Amino acid sequence: MPIKNVVVNCTDVQRSVEYYTKFLELPVVSEPTPDRAVLDAVSTTIELRAVARGREQSTWVGDDLQKGFRHIGFKVDRLDERAEVLKAAGVEFTLDPLDAEGAVRICFFYDPDGTLLEMIQGDLQYAAVLDQDGVARERALGVPRRPRFDHVAVTVEDRERTSAYYAEHHGFSFIGTIEQPHDQRGFSIGYLKGGDTVLEIFTYETEKSARAPQLDVAGFAYAELEGKPPTAFGKLVSPDGTTVYVDPDGFVFAVGSGA
Template sequence: MPITNVVVNCTDVQRSVEYYAKFLEVELIGEATAERAVLDAVTATIELRAVEAGREQSTWVGDDLQKGFRHLGFKVDRLDERAEVLKAAGVEFKLDPLDAEGKVRICFFYDPDGTLLEMIQGDLQYAEMLDAEGVARERALGVPPRPRFDHVAVTVEDRAATDAYYRDNFGFSFIGTIEQPHDPRGFRIGYLKSGDTVLEVFTYEHEKSSRAPQLDVAGFAYAELAGDPPPDLTEATAPDGTTVYVDPDGFAFSVGPTV
């Protein structure tokens, strides 16, 4: 079942609403409060939740060798034009626009509280296609009229184990791979698709670090998947009482109604 919602903690909800609306053209659902706002990102919602600034230091680092959450990805048109608007506004970039493996154009930048975001333009040309029907469904989505949520990227220890877990419990399908032959760390990417959303799975031959999820500090908190509670995973509780599950690589998610 797909990713239906992504919870992002922020220190100023209104500031983040304005940021996501201006740069990613999300649409506010209902009314924003000082504590919470829900944004329509076409294929999923982005839920902004307020946390106290400086309450606790985030342990997330922008090193893809740290297992667990890495970034949120959005499919876009006119990537370079959008990047120029971001730069003119003083938004911090991690990676300027470039042509990447898989014949797509990408860039990486940060939201006001340091959550790493990616824009992607074009259809991925996979090094190995594993599910032709899944790839066809992905490409049938076409060029988005406004940026649409596409994926959550995670670094994992064992791609096969991750594939099996999310396939068996949530119906994700491993649709293809991208190789990174110039990366000395032995970097590979796999794509697990469900509905219109994707888990982008990073693996490395290099040694990786671990991180426990932090549900009450600024930044990515957890994703919500449609489905039933999974078996045999560590549980945590979000500030609003939501039960959150933590997979073996430290990626946090809740479960909600099947869509």
């Protein structure tokens, strides 16, 4: 079962619509309003929702050692060309294009409200393949004709616990790992595949920090998954009235109809 929707809070919906349609080629699904817009990201939708500017500061930290949401990833073609267009427009990058572990090319940059985004070019060559069929389905998606939502990345304390929960309740399959041997923090990545989407799971041997959910500040708000609502997680209500759940690492998600 895939990630159905990703909700991103923004301080100016029209500005964010212009950004995502121009730089990531995500067409608008329906007529946007000052409060909301839905964009087609091929394998899911990206929903932009308005929040008040400056009412509360986000506590999100971009060091990857903070548990919970890390970034949103898009598979692309022509990564370097796309990165040059972003740079020419003054978009802030945290990582310039480079060849990364797993034989892919990547870069990281911010949207207008500080949500961290990644572009990935190429098929991952996993250090360990745990689900051959899942990897085959991923590679069968091919090179995207326009940027395609690929994953939401999260940092967790316990990858086994995380993969067990999302497999049982939401149908995600643990398809493979990528190791980062040069990272002194003991960095490893696991990939949980649901439909044509992925939860990218970061783990570190070094100490990590925690963050309480903030549903009414700019940035990533929550993901919408299919499956069974959890019974043991914290429960909150988002500003739009949606019931959301908080997993043990602070990742926030809603649950729609499914198995």
